[in-house]
Amino acid sequence: MPKVVDHEQRRARLVEAVWALAIQSGLEGVTLRRVAAEAGVSMGQVQHYYPSMRELVRDALDRAVRALNAKIEASIGAVGAASPEVVLRECLHAVIALDDESVRLTRFALAVLGRTMSDPAMTPVLAPGDDELLAFTAGLITAARSERGSPLRGGERMDADISWSVATSLGVDIAIGHRSAEAARSLLDHHIERLLGPRRGEETG
Amino acid sequence: MPKVVDHEQRRARLVEAVWALAIQSGLEGVTLRRVAAEAGVSMGQVQHYYPSMRELVRDALDRAVRALNAKIEASIGAVGAASPEVVLRECLHAVIALDDESVRLTRFALAVLGRTMSDPAMTPVLAPGDDELLAFTAGLITAARSERGSPLRGGERMDADISWSVATSLGVDIAIGHRSAEAARSLLDHHIERLLGPRRGEETG
DNA sequence: CCTAATACAATGCAAACGCATTGCATCCTT
DNA sequence: AAGGATGCAATGCGTTTGCATTGTATTAGG
Numbered sequence: 001m002p003k004v005v006d007h008e009q010r011r012a013r014l015v016e017a018v019w020a021l022a023i024q025s026g027l028e029g030v031t032l033r034r035v036a037a038e039a040g041v042s043m044g045q046v047q048h049y050y051p052s053m054r055e056l057v058r059d060a061l062d063r064a065v066r067a068l069n070a071k072i073e074a075s076i077g078a079v080g081a082a083s084p085e086v087v088l089r090e091c092l093h094a095v096i097a098l099d100d101e102s103v104r105l106t107r108f109a110l111a112v113l114g115r116t117m118s119d120p121a122m123t124p125v126l127a128p129g130d131d132e133l134l135a136f137t138a139g140l141i142t143a144a145r146s147e148r149g150s151p152l153r154g155g156e157r158m159d160a161d162i163s164w165s166v167a168t169s170l171g172v173d174i175a176i177g178h179r180s181a182e183a184a185r186s187l188l189d190h191h192i193e194r195l196l197g198p199r200r201g202e203e204t205g
Numbered sequence: 206m207p208k209v210v211d212h213e214q215r216r217a218r219l220v221e222a223v224w225a226l227a228i229q230s231g232l233e234g235v236t237l238r239r240v241a242a243e244a245g246v247s248m249g250q251v252q253h254y255y256p257s258m259r260e261l262v263r264d265a266l267d268r269a270v271r272a273l274n275a276k277i278e279a280s281i282g283a284v285g286a287a288s289p290e291v292v293l294r295e296c297l298h299a300v301i302a303l304d305d306e307s308v309r310l311t312r313f314a315l316a317v318l319g320r321t322m323s324d325p326a327m328t329p330v331l332a333p334g335d336d337e338l339l340a341f342t343a344g345l346i347t348a349a350r351s352e353r354g355s356p357l358r359g360g361e362r363m364d365a366d367i368s369w370s371v372a373t374s375l376g377v378d379i380a381i382g383h384r385s386a387e388a389a390r391s392l393l394d395h396h397i398e399r400l401l402g403p404r405r406g407e408e409t410g
Numbered sequence: 411c412c413t414a415a416t417a418c419a420a421t422g423c424a425a426a427c428g429c430a431t432t433g434c435a436t437c438c439t440t
Numbered sequence: 441a442a443g444g445a446t447g448c449a450a451t452g453c454g455t456t457t458g459c460a461t462t463g464t465a466t467t468a469g470g
Contacts, residue, residue, distance in 0.1 A: 004416095004417095004466090004467075004468085005416095005417070005418095023322075023323070024323060025323050026319060026320045026322070026323040026324070027233070027319055027320070028232075028233060028320065029323070031456080031457065031458080032457080032458065032459085033456085033457085033458095041418090041419095042418070042419050042420075043419085043420085044417085044418050044419045044420070044421095045417080045418060045419080047418090047458095047459075047460090048416095048417060048418055048419095051459095052458075052459080053457095053458065053459090107322055110318060110319055110322070111319035111320075111322065112319070113315060113318075113319060113381075114231060114232055114315060114316035114317070114318065114319040114320070115231040115232070115233065115316075115319070117228070117231070117312055117315070117316065117381055119231070155395055158391070158392055158395040158396075159395075159399070161392055162371060162392060162395070162396050165370075165371055165374045165375065165378075165392075166367060166370055166371060166374070168374070169370045169371070169373070169374040170370065173370075176318075176322055186363070187363055187366055187367060187370075190360055190363040190364075190367070191363075191367050194364070194399070194400075195399075210446095210447070210448095215447095236426080236427065236428085237427080237428065237429085238426080238427080238428095246448090246449095247448070247449050247450075248449080248450085249447090249448050249449045249450070249451095250447080250448055250449080252428095252429075252430090252448090253446095253447060253448060253449095254447095256429095257428080257429080258427095258428065258429090
């Protein structure tokens with residue numbers, strides 16, 4: 001019965017505005033009026049789609065995290081069937097191979113993290129790797145090691161956990177400008193090399 | 206000529222109030238009036254010691270970072286002269302051995318990080334390990350490895366960089382409640398073990 | 411065509427904000 | 441004792457905030 005519009009598109013536009021504002025002037029710079037202005041719509045429209053500021057930011061964070069995950073999963077899926085080592089490398093590198101959009105999203109997520117801590121309802125969305133992901137990664141490490149002929153020592157699960165920590169930490173460093181992408185990449189390569197150990201027959205000293 | 210008071214104590218009290226407010230309700234919850242109330246003083250006093258909100262938060266961040274570093278350096282200094290491996294372990298563990306106060310400070314620093322990105326004047330205070338620290342740590346790693354009789358492969362500088370990333374990343378995880386202290390500790394131990402390699406004569410597989 | 415529901419747009423409002431100003435009490439200096 | 445600098449308390453101001461309310465245009469169903 002009403003005017004028919006694309007709700008999804010409206011929300012996406014508003015959230016986009018929130019991202020832009022938060023990145024350029026901090027989360028404190030995100031107000032209903034400014035979001036409306038940035039999106040080029042009226043304040044009434046913002047209120048129509050989000051009952052409160054809180055909900056707006058919440059959805060913006062939610063969409064940012066989803067978008068980031070989607071990008072990572074896409075680049076992982078792109079490698080297709082390959083050796084465990086290649087897949088592992090792609091997984092970890094995907095986290096730090098941030099295009100401009102990903103940097104924006106990461107920065108936004110980081111900006112929200114501060115507020116997040118005092119708002120338990122928002123926390124879960126930023127939780128670290130789940131059990132499933134760690135188990136999968138541990139499997140990759142095990143396979144890659146045995147493929148290299150490198151000795152297994154157990155603790156691959158911990159190795160996986162640490163590797164994700166390293167990758168995300170480097171990703172954050174890139175996003176906030178504390179590291180260049182190349183520096184992060186070579187660090188991650190170094191980590192993976194140490195992680196998988198020497199190839200069969202390779203000298204170690 | 207004026208009333209004589211302990212300026213340092215006043216500022217410390219105000220900054221303490223900022224920390225408390227920021228942790229419990231986010232940085233947005235830090236206002237001049239609330240800081241005054243939390244510190245149990247008048248708003249006039251807050252203004253007297255800090256010309257603007259910005260300066261207040263800036264000093265609060267500065268003091269938080271200093272306090273954190275002081276704690277870490279203290280626990281490192283406590284080990285005195287010891288083997289490189291012991292010193293190295295202490296250095297890295299110091300970052301994740303957070304007492305309640307350190308957790309508060311870390312959380313605060315994290316809360317400010319969001320705003321920081323849009324305020325370049327504040328950024329440097331949160332910069333990662335400097336060259337000096339990395340060189341020192343790389344030296345420890347080299348020494349610890351040779352003490353173990355573990356082969357050197359070069360790249361100790363990168364190993365040092367990665368190790369600090371792991372430690373700080375774990376520290377952050379603890380502070381925001383994504384990991385327990387024990388879990389972080391065993392992960393860090395695992396990392397160090399892999400980092401230093403097998404002891405002479407030890408089986409690897 | 412009529413009606414009701416929807417999608418806004420416009421405006422209003424109380425609260426809260428940072429900061430400026432003012433006034434007074436205190437204490438050292440002379 | 442006088443005087444001036446300082447430490448603060450109190451209050452006021454103009455702006456901005458999130459949100460509520462109200463009004464209006466649009467369109468599907470009857």
